[in-house]
Amino acid sequence: MNALEPQSMSLPSEVDVAIIGAGAAGLGAARTLENSGLSVIVLEARDRVGGRGHTMMAAPDIVFDVGCGWLHSANENSFVKIAEQLNFEIDKTRPPWRERGFDAVFPPDERADFIAALDAFYDRAEEAAKTGRDSAANLYLEPGNRWNPMIDAISTYVNGSELDRVSISDMAAYQDTGINWRIRRGYGALMAAYGAPCPVTLNTQVTLIDHSGMRVRLKTSRGTLAAGKVIVTVPTNLIADEAIRFHPALPSKVDAARGLPLGLANKVTLALEDPDALPKDGNLRGATMRTAMGAFHLRPFGQACIEGFFGGRFAQALEDAGEGALAAQAIDETVAMLGSDFRRRLKPLAESRWAHDPFARGSYSHALPGQAGQRAVLAAPVECRLFFAGEATSPNSFSTAHGARDSGERAAREILRKPIAAAATSSPSTSSGTEHSSSFPKIR
Ligand SMILES: Cc1cc2nc3c(=O)[nH]c(=O)nc-3n(C[C@H](O)[C@H](O)[C@H](O)COP(=O)(O)OP(=O)(O)OC[C@H]3O[C@@H](n4cnc5c(N)ncnc54)[C@H](O)[C@@H]3O)c2cc1C
Numbered sequence: 270m271n272a273l274e275p276q277s278m279s280l281p282s283e284v285d286v287a288i289i290g291a292g293a294a295g296l297g298a299a300r301t302l303e304n305s306g307l308s309v310i311v312l313e314a315r316d317r318v319g320g321r322g323h324t325m326m327a328a329p330d331i332v333f334d335v336g337c338g339w340l341h342s343a344n345e346n347s348f349v350k351i352a353e354q355l356n357f358e359i360d361k362t363r364p365p366w367r368e369r370g371f372d373a374v375f376p377p378d379e380r381a382d383f384i385a386a387l388d389a390f391y392d393r394a395e396e397a398a399k400t401g402r403d404s405a406a407n408l409y410l411e412p413g414n415r416w417n418p419m420i421d422a423i424s425t426y427v428n429g430s431e432l433d434r435v436s437i438s439d440m441a442a443y444q445d446t447g448i449n450w451r452i453r454r455g456y457g458a459l460m461a462a463y464g465a466p467c468p469v470t471l472n473t474q475v476t477l478i479d480h481s482g483m484r485v486r487l488k489t490s491r492g493t494l495a496a497g498k499v500i501v502t503v504p505t506n507l508i509a510d511e512a513i514r515f516h517p518a519l520p521s522k523v524d525a526a527r528g529l530p531l532g533l534a535n536k537v538t539l540a541l542e543d544p545d546a547l548p549k550d551g552n553l554r555g556a557t558m559r560t561a562m563g564a565f566h567l568r569p570f571g572q573a574c575i576e577g578f579f580g581g582r583f584a585q586a587l588e589d590a591g592e593g594a595l596a597a598q599a600i601d602e603t604v605a606m607l608g609s610d611f612r613r614r615l616k617p618l619a620e621s622r623w624a625h626d627p628f629a630r631g632s633y634s635h636a637l638p639g640q641a642g643q644r645a646v647l648a649a650p651v652e653c654r655l656f657f658a659g660e661a662t663s664p665n666s667f668s669t670a671h672g673a674r675d676s677g678e679r680a681a682r683e684i685l686r687k688p689i690a691a692a693a694t695s696s697p698s699t700s701s702g703t704e705h706s707s708s709f710p711k712i713r
Pocket of ligand 1: 289290291292293294295312313314315318319320321322335336337338339340341473474475476502503504507512534535536621623628629631632633658659660661667668669670671673674
């Protein structure tokens with residue numbers, strides 16, 4: 270624990286507002302309620318804040334964001350201003366995906382052909398979404414196109430899932446300005462610093478939200494707490510699996526969460542000996558015509574390492590195979606592209622295991638075909654006492670850290686519009702509906 274992270278408090282018995290989860294959404298809610306005059310506590314199951322935002326030093330000079338790393342839509346991203354205020358250096362180097370490939374393994378004309386096929390796919394899916402009839406995104410692949418497996422691989426990075434489980438309406442709702450920056454000291458480190466002033470109790474897992482009485486009673490691993498209002502920010506898979514339960518039951522929330530599962534994306538970082546031969550912030554991706562493959566970021570920030578990114582069913586299989594399987598696969602793939610000499614130059618440093626993480630159970634949400642409307646259902650307050658935030662509740666920036674933070678702010682503002690005393694008598698309100706835009710996803 271240091272001054273740039275919140276200090277853990279003891280569990281109070283009564284508060285005005287309890288926030289469940291100290292990820293970007295929970296911290297965004299807590300910071301918005303600062304100086305509101307309300308007593309607030311953030312209940313966090315882990316021994317740290319940040320949730321799916323987590324920076325580690327993989328080696329003394331290698332910063333590794335185990336979860337989120339990119340400030341997507343950076344020119345509109347609320348974490349950019351926060352980074353500036355907290356003196357976190359922002360790196361504006363262009364991302365290594367799309368055009369910035371490593372020519373030796375993906376020749377420019379092949380890459381251009383692939384990108385044209387990818388863009389044509391997005392155009393077809395976007396046109397189809399405009400009809401208002403939702404369907405699975407894989408239906409918009411051009412039959413027989415040689416790039417289809419690779420387009421599906423991109424979906425495993427962007428959605429954490431193959432296209433057959435992704436809703437086109439949800440894809441179309443996602444807004445992306447195409448500007449992507451990074452935090453030199455790590456996105457997770459920024460989140461922890463942003464959360465430093467928040468009242469947090471760590472190692473406090475909430476298991477039951479009992480809203481049957483006048484005050485909401487929360488059963489936690491460290492005792493029971495009564496709250497006037499509660500903001501729930503836990504990932505959808507925990508609501509769907511009923512790892513956290515409501516009494517009386519809220520079947521519409523469980524159904525909404527099941528329609529918005531977390532896909533899987535995992536990262537690995539490999540130490541690289543003699544790094545100078547490879548370009549800084551380069552991309553390594555072969556024209557392999559497979560969906561089951563990684564995407565590689567060469568020397569992020571110029572560091573002596575290669576970062577691998579795997580998604581979807583392949584990432585799940587590698588994670589299920591046990592610790593080290595992701596790194597071994599990443600080394601095999603990079604050696605196949607760069608040459609056998611690299612086998613002795615690469616050494617595993619760290620890898621994520623988000624599917625086996627009990628407090629995430631996946632990486633980021635996507636809507637199943639036909640389920641895009643569930644984001645608004647999940648976001649809607651219940652009886653003006655239970656409020657919902659988290660990346661999955663964001664209408665246009667779901668799956669991102671800034672979307673999560675902004676949703677926390679939105680939930681806190683919903684509370685501030687209604688005084689605590691009015692909670693028991695006021696009627697339920699609904700959240701605003703899902704907005705649709707014409708922009709299409711980030712490409713990792
Ligand atoms: C590998 C990977 C790469 C990513 N890349 C990017 C990227 O480049 N850019 C980007 O913007 N986003 C990215 N994301 C997504 C981004 O990290 C998430 O969307 C965002 O951090 C989610 O924030 P949240 O507050 O909604 O949820 P979380 O961060 O999951 O926070 C929820 C919190 O609730 C806690 N919790 C769970 N259950 C309980 C319980 N029962 N009681 C108490 N606490 C509980 C959890 O421990 C957690 O701290 C990535 C994610 C992953 C995994």
